[in-house]
Amino acid sequence: MRYLPLTDTDRRDMLSFIGASSIDDLFVDVPAQARLPGTIPGLPDHASEMAVERHMARLAKRNLSAGEAPFFLGAGAYRHHIPASVDHLIQRGEFLTAYTPYQPEIAQGTLQVLFEFQTQVARLLGCDVANASMYDGSTACWEAIVMARRVTKRGKALLSSGLHPHYVSVAQTMAKFTGDALAYRAPTLDAATDIDALIGAIDKDTSCVVVQYPDILGRVADLTPLAEAAQAAGALLVAVVTEPVALGAIRAPGSMGADIVVGEGQSIGVGLQFGGPYLGLFACKQKYVRQMPGRLCGETVDASGKRGFVLTLSTREQHIRREKATSNICTNSGLCALAFSVHMTLLGEKGLRDLAGLNHALACQAADRLAQVPGVTLLNDSFFNEFTLILSKDARDVVRTLADKGVLAGVSLGRLFPAAPEIGNGLVVAVTETVTPEDIETLAKALEEELA
Amino acid sequence: MTMLKEGRPTAPAPVEDAHMAPATATGNRALMLEEKLIFEIGSTETTGVDFAQAPLTGSRLGNLARTDVIGLPGLSEQETVRHYTRLSRQNYAIDLGLFPLGSCTMKHNPRLNEKVARMPGFADIHPLQPQSTVQGALGVINELAFWLIELTGMHGVAMTPKAGAHGELCGLLCIRAALEARGDARSVVLVPESAHGTNPATAAFCGYKVEDIPATPEGRVDLEALKARLGPDVAAVMITNPNTCGLFERDMKTISDAVHAAGAFVYCDGANFNAIVGRVRPGDLGVDAMHINLHKTFSTPHGGGGPGSGPVVLSEALAPFGPLPYTARMADGTIHLIEEENVGEEMPRSFGRMSAFHGQMGMFTRALAYILSHGADGLRQVAEDAVLNANYILRSLDDVLDAPFGQSGPCMHEALFSDKGLAEGFTTLDIAKGLIDEGFHPMTMYFPLVVHGAMLVEPTETESKAALDQFILALRSLAERAKAGDDALKGAPYHAPRRRLDETLAARKPVLTWTDPGMV
Amino acid sequence: MSRYFTDEHEWIDVEGEIATVGITDYAQEQLGDIVFVELPAEGASFEKGDDAAVVESVKAASDVYAPISGEVVESNSALEDEPALVNSDAEEDGWFFKLRIADASELEGLMNEAAYKKFVASL
Numbered sequence A: 001m002r003y004l005p006l007t008d009t010d011r012r013d014m015l016s017f018i019g020a021s022s023i024d025d026l027f028v029d030v031p032a033q034a035r036l037p038g039t040i041p042g043l044p045d046h047a048s049e050m051a052v053e054r055h056m057a058r059l060a061k062r063n064l065s066a067g068e069a070p071f072f073l074g075a076g077a078y079r080h081h082i083p084a085s086v087d088h089l090i091q092r093g094e095f096l097t098a099y100t101p102y103q104p105e106i107a108q109g110t111l112q113v114l115f116e117f118q119t120q121v122a123r124l125l126g127c128d129v130a131n132a133s134m135y136d137g138s139t140a141c142w143e144a145i146v147m148a149r150r151v152t153k154r155g156k157a158l159l160s161s162g163l164h165p166h167y168v169s170v171a172q173t174m175a176k177f178t179g180d181a182l183a184y185r186a187p188t189l190d191a192a193t194d195i196d197a198l199i200g201a202i203d204k205d206t207s208c209v210v211v212q213y214p215d216i217l218g219r220v221a222d223l224t225p226l227a228e229a230a231q232a233a234g235a236l237l238v239a240v241v242t243e244p245v246a247l248g249a250i251r252a253p254g255s256m257g258a259d260i261v262v263g264e265g266q267s268i269g270v271g272l273q274f275g276g277p278y279l280g281l282f283a284c285k286q287k288y289v290r291q292m293p294g295r296l297c298g299e300t301v302d303a304s305g306k307r308g309f310v311l312t313l314s315t316r317e318q319h320i321r322r323e324k325a326t327s328n329i330c331t332n333s334g335l336c337a338l339a340f341s342v343h344m345t346l347l348g349e350k351g352l353r354d355l356a357g358l359n360h361a362l363a364c365q366a367a368d369r370l371a372q373v374p375g376v377t378l379l380n381d382s383f384f385n386e387f388t389l390i391l392s393k394d395a396r397d398v399v400r401t402l403a404d405k406g407v408l409a410g411v412s413l414g415r416l417f418p419a420a421p422e423i424g425n426g427l428v429v430a431v432t433e434t435v436t437p438e439d440i441e442t443l444a445k446a447l448e449e450e451l452a
Numbered sequence B: 001m002t003m004l005k006e007g008r009p010t011a012p013a014p015v016e017d018a019h020m021a022p023a024t025a026t027g028n029r030a031l032m033l034e035e036k037l038i039f040e041i042g043s044t045e046t047t048g049v050d051f052a053q054a055p056l057t058g059s060r061l062g063n064l065a066r067t068d069v070i071g072l073p074g075l076s077e078q079e080t081v082r083h084y085t086r087l088s089r090q091n092y093a094i095d096l097g098l099f100p101l102g103s104c105t106m107k108h109n110p111r112l113n114e115k116v117a118r119m120p121g122f123a124d125i126h127p128l129q130p131q132s133t134v135q136g137a138l139g140v141i142n143e144l145a146f147w148l149i150e151l152t153g154m155h156g157v158a159m160t161p162k163a164g165a166h167g168e169l170c171g172l173l174c175i176r177a178a179l180e181a182r183g184d185a186r187s188v189v190l191v192p193e194s195a196h197g198t199n200p201a202t203a204a205f206c207g208y209k210v211e212d213i214p215a216t217p218e219g220r221v222d223l224e225a226l227k228a229r230l231g232p233d234v235a236a237v238m239i240t241n242p243n244t245c246g247l248f249e250r251d252m253k254t255i256s257d258a259v260h261a262a263g264a265f266v267y268c269d270g271a272n273f274n275a276i277v278g279r280v281r282p283g284d285l286g287v288d289a290m291h292i293n294l295h296k297t298f299s300t301p302h303g304g305g306g307p308g309s310g311p312v313v314l315s316e317a318l319a320p321f322g323p324l325p326y327t328a329r330m331a332d333g334t335i336h337l338i339e340e341e342n343v344g345e346e347m348p349r350s351f352g353r354m355s356a357f358h359g360q361m362g363m364f365t366r367a368l369a370y371i372l373s374h375g376a377d378g379l380r381q382v383a384e385d386a387v388l389n390a391n392y393i394l395r396s397l398d399d400v401l402d403a404p405f406g407q408s409g410p411c412m413h414e415a416l417f418s419d420k421g422l423a424e425g426f427t428t429l430d431i432a433k434g435l436i437d438e439g440f441h442p443m444t445m446y447f448p449l450v451v452h453g454a455m456l457v458e459p460t461e462t463e464s465k466a467a468l469d470q471f472i473l474a475l476r477s478l479a480e481r482a483k484a485g486d487d488a489l490k491g492a493p494y495h496a497p498r499r500r501l502d503e504t505l506a507a508r509k510p511v512l513t514w515t516d517p518g519m520v
Numbered sequence C: 001m002s003r004y005f006t007d008e009h010e011w012i013d014v015e016g017e018i019a020t021v022g023i024t025d026y027a028q029e030q031l032g033d034i035v036f037v038e039l040p041a042e043g044a045s046f047e048k049g050d051d052a053a054v055v056e057s058v059k060a061a062s063d064v065y066a067p068i069s070g071e072v073v074e075s076n077s078a079l080e081d082e083p084a085l086v087n088s089d090a091e092e093d094g095w096f097f098k099l100r101i102a103d104a105s106e107l108e109g110l111m112n113e114a115a116y117k118k119f120v121a122s123l
């Protein structure tokens, strides 16, 4: 077996050194009835690298990958071009095969990356501090709701109807068990967001208002009035960003007063990967730092006075605080954070702004072109790189039919909101720099045919 | 003749002054290069990515155009590659050597798995694509799920949890949902003192009260104390098996029976599954739910802290309550993703969604490639070699290091030592830092909490005997130095990129982001 | 003024109806470098034995219990900026909070300095 270096001679020598007559002697503590007599039934014996690769390639071929088709899906996961050097760098064994940097003297590489990542994220989201990552945007969102409960000692969160429905589901799942109250209603097909309604709903029991920006239908709205209203009532504003590239073009939630900003960082450096692993972003105001979940990297000096980095404020975490920890998270999304950070370093401010500008411009072109298709109306007044089309029939069927024709048209609201058939004609279309004018034309033609 | 003397002499004079290496002007030491922060070397005008010119269109950003300077420095591609390559060289990694971090299972990460995960058919598909376009991906999830069930002898598996701790959450949510379904509100989860911190943290995270169960002097769960505590308020008992002291819980089946008799469920922390994979099936021990860290037993890389993946295998009693979405193979061979809209008929009692999409696909492809590569014979050998290597270390060092449970028999996949017997003032930390100078990553230190100055050594099966012997040599020498009170050890490491770091300063005055010194 | 000690390593100075509470020098020594102290808000009331404050070193967080019942009248804000005061001067400037004593009889079971010294020596 190519991954196992011991030879049979080694095994014999080692057993005899230990004083065991056979390997079974080392498993004496396993009760006899729990010992498997042979190998796992049905599983073939070990296979060559070539055989395994062939098997996996066969499975991979049974998927239509985004690069093979005109591709317009978003709704929380975005396809962007990832520079070749990103993947090269994250595959360096010193990053890829290292553990959490618990021994800082020999983990300065990972630690410095985390410190840079935290700074990049804090600046991008417009916050004072950011942590070293969460699992993904949806779990980061729930952690923010829990943190708001800790900070305000109140248990009712208002979720905007523009929040990703899967993020809502995650929160609802957890709230069933924790007893938090969540107020939420599915969106309507309206160009305006529900910010005014949210402001009206804030009361003295509200721990936080959770609002996505740009929201699930692609709309963008100024969060300042919402932040002011929440804070005036002693509640926090939690902003959720599922497309961080947008923040190269539109104002940061932190700068509009959000107390906690969480996000899905997949869009920068990580790739679609059918939903995971992704990268939870978590940032907040300095005054709440001790209530944050997850790991934090901080600057310090070593015994000879040189600058260095360590994991810090660990008393918040499970390995020290156990049942009183701010979260149970341990393993996070370290390597995805590295990918994000490398990609962001390659982009820099100029590149990010260019990228965001290109996304927005292509999205504007696509929106205009698609709105000309008979049977299609554009919902949005405002958007970044994603908008909602209202079709003359159920979008779910349209998406399926177009997929059969090799066009990945977008995400139907029927898929996202199965319990809200009244918005089933909505189609969320994302347009990134990977989309060509020909792709837009192909989609327009296909919709024309389908809606005729 | 011409007397070309350029570049002489070519044989250096013997060195006697190595300890007096002069400081360099740059702070660099040959291949050990100091690297500044991107904020110190980059600029907001530099970029390493070129884009096509954006077509001219109006702006529909709702009057929210970002006009401030964000403060994101860029580097050209060459500078970027250099920055991260230099930083990478300040890390220890499995690729460099033995990484005996107990409880973390730092085994070799096969590169085939990296290649497979990057096939566009897996890496470049969107989680919300129509199901007809992702049958291969759903097939991977389904196939991996099948083998995880077979390997554990359980009834079902929840694939969406994103790491071990998230898997614990999944398991406890299943338990809570099952209890609520029978109208039985229970409030307490029992956790051994030796448990990993995620166990009590998870129980609290989903609203349970946590109570400790003590260990016996030989490092196992105190069965009598546990039985005495069981009662109508106990929802679950969380047990790690093999446990964090590296021992198999011999009474596991008896524990499970007692827990079940009391109407509660058994959660097993499966972080240490590597010791028994292919040899023992937790399903045969009465376990109701167990997470499997794919980033441990099934070798997906740790990546400096993540990502991981924590599928949870479930008993027949709990499987109906598992999370959405999940995959199901239909009679016609297609694989369906069961989500909120079609869950009604399929799994009405599911507790719901616990993350946005379908789990850690990138880890599933790697883990499946790992399982198929090893096969039935290879996986069994994995457990055997992991246990053999740990016992070899235990018996090679128990004459110089205190092995608190060494008397009670063999260990499983990790060898536990303590700081007992070191000279006054010498600690586990000194041994750990000494190992750094010897070219090894330290073992897990100060965990489990039940052993004073714990040193938990997990070599894994992917180490050769030669590597183990070298590690043993190093640890033996350090143990001897710590027993003899060699003060030099207190200064270790000397040869790492940094000396010991001031964690007190970091925590007292936290600096968590970079600020331009010119701006403060 | 009289000083009392608890077996949880808190000291209490009583002056009139106000009790000043801190952790003992022995305790700070055991905890190592203190990096953060979480103090109770003014106006909070505690029953004897309630969690009243948290004292953190780099690797541990310890709860400080209210040694007697009462209402918090002041917290030592100097500790917010300089938690190291607990290490350098645990039994004077490193005090944690002041309570308005609810029930002076609760002081009766507590140790005096000599008894506490003996207690520590026995640990």
Ligand SMILES: Cc1ncc(COP(=O)(O)O)c(C=O)c1O
Residues within 6 Å of the ligand: A329, A330, A331, B103, B104, B163, B164, B165, B166, B196, B198, B199, B240, B244, B269, B271, B272, B293, B308, B309, B310
């Ligand atoms: C025994 C044990 N349980 C649980 C966990 C948590 O797993 P994860 O880090 O994947 O969340 C770990 C790993 O760190 C562990 O060692």
